[in-house]
Amino acid sequence: MSRYKRFALTLLFISCGIGILGQEPAQTTTAPPSPATQQTTEQRKTSEPYTGDLSIFDSPGRDERLQINRVMDILGIQSGKGVADIGAGSGWFTVRAAKRVGAIGAVYAVDINPEAISHIEERARKEQLPNVKAILSKPDDPQLPSNLVDAVLLLKTYHEVAHPVELLRSLEPALRAGAKIGVIDRNGNGENHGIGSDVVVREAQEAGYRLLKKYDFVKDGMDYFLVFTRAK
Secondary structure, three states, rough: OHHHHHHHHHHHHHHHHHHHHHOOOOOOOOOOOOOOOOOOOOOOOOOOOOOHHHHHHHHHHHHHHHHHHHHHHHHOOOOEEEEEEEEOOOEEEEEEEEHOOOOOEEEEEOOOOHHHHHHHHHHHHHHHOOEEEEEEEEEEEEOOOOOEEEEEEEEOOOOOOOOOOHHHHHHHHHEEEEEEEEEEOOOEEOOOOEOHHHOOOOHHOOOOOOOOEOOOOOOOOEEEEEEEOOOO
């Protein structure tokens, strides 16, 4: 028998054997990745930062609705302290904190809007508050000096922060021992000028902070006042 015929018969036997046994080539399957290993690319929703008339934040009676003196008491804002007002806007809280901390204290008015920074600088000059330091920041970094801040407030701002965990982590080097971080906001879905308090707590914990207490006494369209400190 020729070499060609022997080769042809061998192929025939192999193909018949597969047909008789019903065997098929093994299929390789890959298990879907576990939730722990999946990469999350979708960021939570945020609201567009306000760029309108800054005088809207200085509405009459806001001190009483927010009980801002009580807020400052809880955050430990007093003479000589260093305070960061993140998302300072018109400087409404900045000037109140500056009067509290006095000449030996400092208030860092932080905003990503150059117009807000110019507005605050002019306001500080008019109100003779040389202890106000306006800082044009980055969306994920407040650009604060190291180890000079005793208290932080994000007032109606957190829902606009696109990178909250990164921002809070960048804040950490500026904090002195025992520093408190306050967040005043309203419940919402992120894009309607509000964010759920549970979301804020979860993101703060991820950034290395722990919740000290939640309050609900502010009444300026706000739903909660959260106070955090560093976890370690």
